[in-house]
Amino acid sequence: MSTAREPESPPSKVALQGIRKEFAYKGRRLPVLDSVGFDVQEGEFVSIIGPSGCGKSTLLNIIAGLEEPTEGSLWLNGNLAHRPLGQVGYMHQKDLLLPWRSVLDNAALGLEVQGVPRAQARARALALTERFGLKGFEREYPFALSGGMRQRAAFLRSVLTGKDILLLDEPFGALDALTRAQMQEWLLELWSAFKKTILLVTHDVEEALFLSDRVHVFTARPGRISLTMEVGLPRPRNHDLVTREPFISYKAQLLTAIRQESLSAQEEPWR
Ligand SMILES: Nc1ncnc2c1ncn2[C@@H]1O[C@H](COP(=O)(O)OP(=O)(O)OP(=O)(O)O)[C@@H](O)[C@H]1O
Ligand SMILES: [Mg+2]
Numbered sequence: 001m002s003t004a005r006e007p008e009s010p011p012s013k014v015a016l017q018g019i020r021k022e023f024a025y026k027g028r029r030l031p032v033l034d035s036v037g038f039d040v041q042e043g044e045f046v047s048i049i050g051p052s053g054c055g056k057s058t059l060l061n062i063i064a065g066l067e068e069p070t071e072g073s074l075w076l077n078g079n080l081a082h083r084p085l086g087q088v089g090y091m092h093q094k095d096l097l098l099p100w101r102s103v104l105d106n107a108a109l110g111l112e113v114q115g116v117p118r119a120q121a122r123a124r125a126l127a128l129t130e131r132f133g134l135k136g137f138e139r140e141y142p143f144a145l146s147g148g149m150r151q152r153a154a155f156l157r158s159v160l161t162g163k164d165i166l167l168l169d170e171p172f173g174a175l176d177a178l179t180r181a182q183m184q185e186w187l188l189e190l191w192s193a194f195k196k197t198i199l200l201v202t203h204d205v206e207e208a209l210f211l212s213d214r215v216h217v218f219t220a221r222p223g224r225i226s227l228t229m230e231v232g233l234p235r236p237r238n239h240d241l242v243t244r245e246p247f248i249s250y251k252a253q254l255l256t257a258i259r260q261e262s263l264s265a266q267e268e269p270w271r
Helices: 056-064 103-113 118-126 147-160 177-194 205-211 239-243 247-263
Strands: 002-004 014-025 028-040 045-049 071-076 079-081 089-091 165-169 197-202 214-218 225-230
Touching (some): 028 056, 028 071, 028 225, 045 205, 056 071, 056 165, 056 197, 089 147, 118 147, 205 239, 225 247, 239 247
Parallel strands (some): 045 197
Antiparallel strands (some): 002 079, 071 079
16 A cells, blocks of 8 residues: 655655664564664665664565565655565575576576566576676586576576665675675676665665765664764766775774673674
């Protein structure tokens, strides 16, 4: 069910207002998110960074319609959204690829779930394997791929669903530093080629700064926004910029904010 929002130009792709989420835990209510509000405009790349357990994945689940907020409102494309299943592309933190499906069949899965016939879904996936660095590996199974390739295959599945809003939950968390840097540059190329609006969750300060137009730092649980940083770095970006000003100053500022948060989260230290 959708209701039109107050006229506004242009409407945000994603707008959150006063989001609160509580889970039932050992007979009590565990507050996980509190008063979270922000907007993401069309074509923006926005990151969320915050301590483990502060509700980042829960927030993405709410935006994807998998969880309902206890309080607060979510708008997608200017419309008030209630459990908006199927409106965004979502690359989850954990479940990446199905081990019993080939790369191509994994990539095609999102389309198949939407009701696209299998042959057509596979053809659409096949057309993009080169761009996603998977050419020649289409018939391999996930165990035979490198970590970076698995991530790209999972990313291809999310992009293929055709949604213009993509939620990425620590997509490069398991990769070594070099592969991670390559994947970040590749992601920026794709983002500009496909003109997506991206909301990314990461633990990596450098990654958040390198990729984003804006970074929201969350407090320890219950997650609230403690700092929002506009990242005024010119685009296109490559990794040369991370060793120079103003990147270094941005990074120092973010690290200070995060350190303060981790001090107040002694039970669940910053990973
Ligand atoms: N379905 C659920 N039922 C009860 N508690 C939950 C549920 N899902 C998440 N939680 C709790 O909510 C809190 C936030 O979880 P969430 O996965 O959103 O954290 P996160 O910020 O993504 O952490 P990480 O950085 O480790 O991925 C945690 O304490 C978690 O145990
Ligand atoms: Mg998480």
